[in-house]
Amino acid sequence: MKKFKDYLKKYGPRLGLLVACAAILLGITQGRAEGEAIAAKDAAASMAQPIKQASTGIVGWLEGIYGYMFRYDRLQEENEALKVELAETKVLLRSARDAERENERYRELLGLRDKHKHLVFESAKVIDRSTSNWSRSFTINKGEESGLEVGDCVVDSSYSLVGQIIELGTGWSTVRSLVDADMRVGVLVGEGGAAAMVVGDFALMQKDRIKLGYLTGEAQVLKDDVLLTSGKGGFFPVGLVVGTVESLHTEAGGQVEYAVIAPASESGALTQVFVIKDFNIVE
Amino acid sequence: MLLDLINIRKVRRAIVYFGLILAALFFQNTILAKVPILGVTAMVIPCFVVAAAFFEGGVWGCVFGLVLGIFYDLSLAGTSLLFTILLPIIGFASGSLVMFFLNRRPLSFFLVSAAALIITAFCQMFALLVFSQTKVLPLLITGALQVLWTLPLSFTAYYSCRKISGLDLSK
Known part of the structure; x- marks a missing residue:
C-alpha cells in the first residue's frame, strides 16, 4: 500500500x-470562435x-x-410504382400551371405584390455519420470555402428539413440532425397554421423521431398533419417540410399535450443534401 | 552523439502505440459507428486505454489516454474536452491498479474495462442529464447497451496491446 x-x-x-x-x-483554442x-x-x-x-x-x-442481388424484385416493384406516381404528378403539374396563370391574372387585377421564394442552394454529399450514441449529426463535404455559415439549414431534394450546420471547417461541415436531442425548430401545424415548436428528445432520438411541444390551447393537432417551418428566428425559411404527426400523447398529469413526429427526410439514408446559404421569401 | 541520448526501443514502442491509436480511431469511427444494435453502437476507445495501461503501466497509460483523448475529441462534433480529461485518468488509474493490486489476466482486464466503460457512459450522459433535463431511464438504457455491446469487443484491445508489449503471461 x-x-x-x-x-x-x-x-x-x-x-x-x-x-x-x-x-x-x-479548451482555449476551441473557445476561440463559436462554431468555427x-x-x-x-x-x-x-x-x-x-x-x-x-x-x-x-x-x-x-x-x-x-x-x-437480393432486392432486385422489390426495386422493380418500386420502379413501377414510381412510374405511376410520375404520371399522376405530370397531370397535377399541368393543372397547377393553369392555376398559376389564373393566380397571376388575379394578382395583376388586384395589384398584389408578387409572392416569391428565392433560395440559394449549395449541393453537398454526406461523407460521415455521427459516431456517438448521445447525439445525431453527420458531416458533409462542403465548408466555409463554399460560403456556408454556422446556422445554415440543410434540406433534402424534396425540400424536407434535414438539419442545421453547427460546425465549419475547410471542405467539411458538421450538421446537427433534425432528430438530435438539442434541435429546436419553430413550426406551423394544422389547418389553421398554429405556431408550435419541434424539440429533440433523447428517448425519441433513438427511434429517429422528434417531439412537437409548446402547443397553444387553440392549436388543433391531428394525426397525419404536416408540419412546416414557421420561418421565425431567421435560420429556417418558411415552408420547409419538417414531418408528419405520428401520434398524440399527454404528459403525466394530463395537462400538457405533445405529439410524436416522423421526420419527412430519412437522414440516416441520405447521401446528397442541399444547404440553404441564403433565402429571400415574400409571402 | 544525439542518437545515444534517445532510447530507440522506447521511441519504436511509442510509434507502434501511435499506430494503435490511429487503428483504434479508425475501428471506432469507421466500423463500429456503422453497426448500431437497437440504435446503440459500441464504444471501444476506453478499452484501448485500459489495455495500454495494463501492459505498459500507469504513466504510459496516462499518456496513451491523453493522446487518444485529444484525437477522439477532435474527431467528434462540438467542442467537448471530455475524453481529453477522462481517458488519461482511466489510463493512470487502471495502470496503477495493475501495478499494485491486479494481475494482467483477461478476467482482470474485463472487470477494469467494464468499470471504465461504465464511468465513460456516465460522463457522456451527465451533460444531457443536468443541462438538457433528459429523462433518466432512456439515458441509462443507452449507457447500459453501450457497455454491453462493447465488452465482447474489448478483447481486441487486450490482445493487440499484449502482442505489442511482448509480455509472456505464462511465466
Missing part, C-alpha cells in the same frame, strides 16, 4: 498537470476526409451490389 501511495505521489501531480495543461490549451473549427481539428478533419469519402463510397458500392 505504501508503494502505491508513493507511486501516486510521484506521478499523480505531474500527470495531472500535464492533462490539465493539455485540456486548458485545447480550431486549426488542429480542421487539419485532422481535412486529412480524414479522403478516408471518410472512400469508406462511404465502398459502403455505397457494397450496398448497391447487395441491393442488386
Whole structure:
C-alpha cells in the first residue's frame, strides 16, 4: 500500500498537470470562435476526409451490389410504382400551371405584390455519420470555402428539413440532425397554421423521431398533419417540410399535450443534401 | 552523439502505440459507428486505454489516454474536452491498479474495462442529464447497451496491446 501511495505521489501531480495543461490549451483554442473549427481539428478533419469519402463510397458500392442481388424484385416493384406516381404528378403539374396563370391574372387585377421564394442552394454529399450514441449529426463535404455559415439549414431534394450546420471547417461541415436531442425548430401545424415548436428528445432520438411541444390551447393537432417551418428566428425559411404527426400523447398529469413526429427526410439514408446559404421569401 | 541520448526501443514502442491509436480511431469511427444494435453502437476507445495501461503501466497509460483523448475529441462534433480529461485518468488509474493490486489476466482486464466503460457512459450522459433535463431511464438504457455491446469487443484491445508489449503471461 505504501508503494502505491508513493507511486501516486510521484506521478499523480505531474500527470495531472500535464492533462490539465493539455485540456486548458485545447479548451482555449476551441473557445476561440463559436462554431468555427480550431486549426488542429480542421487539419485532422481535412486529412480524414479522403478516408471518410472512400469508406462511404465502398459502403455505397457494397450496398448497391447487395441491393442488386437480393432486392432486385422489390426495386422493380418500386420502379413501377414510381412510374405511376410520375404520371399522376405530370397531370397535377399541368393543372397547377393553369392555376398559376389564373393566380397571376388575379394578382395583376388586384395589384398584389408578387409572392416569391428565392433560395440559394449549395449541393453537398454526406461523407460521415455521427459516431456517438448521445447525439445525431453527420458531416458533409462542403465548408466555409463554399460560403456556408454556422446556422445554415440543410434540406433534402424534396425540400424536407434535414438539419442545421453547427460546425465549419475547410471542405467539411458538421450538421446537427433534425432528430438530435438539442434541435429546436419553430413550426406551423394544422389547418389553421398554429405556431408550435419541434424539440429533440433523447428517448425519441433513438427511434429517429422528434417531439412537437409548446402547443397553444387553440392549436388543433391531428394525426397525419404536416408540419412546416414557421420561418421565425431567421435560420429556417418558411415552408420547409419538417414531418408528419405520428401520434398524440399527454404528459403525466394530463395537462400538457405533445405529439410524436416522423421526420419527412430519412437522414440516416441520405447521401446528397442541399444547404440553404441564403433565402429571400415574400409571402 | 544525439542518437545515444534517445532510447530507440522506447521511441519504436511509442510509434507502434501511435499506430494503435490511429487503428483504434479508425475501428471506432469507421466500423463500429456503422453497426448500431437497437440504435446503440459500441464504444471501444476506453478499452484501448485500459489495455495500454495494463501492459505498459500507469504513466504510459496516462499518456496513451491523453493522446487518444485529444484525437477522439477532435474527431467528434462540438467542442467537448471530455475524453481529453477522462481517458488519461482511466489510463493512470487502471495502470496503477495493475501495478499494485491486479494481475494482467483477461478476467482482470474485463472487470477494469467494464468499470471504465461504465464511468465513460456516465460522463457522456451527465451533460444531457443536468443541462438538457433528459429523462433518466432512456439515458441509462443507452449507457447500459453501450457497455454491453462493447465488452465482447474489448478483447481486441487486450490482445493487440499484449502482442505489442511482448509480455509472456505464462511465466
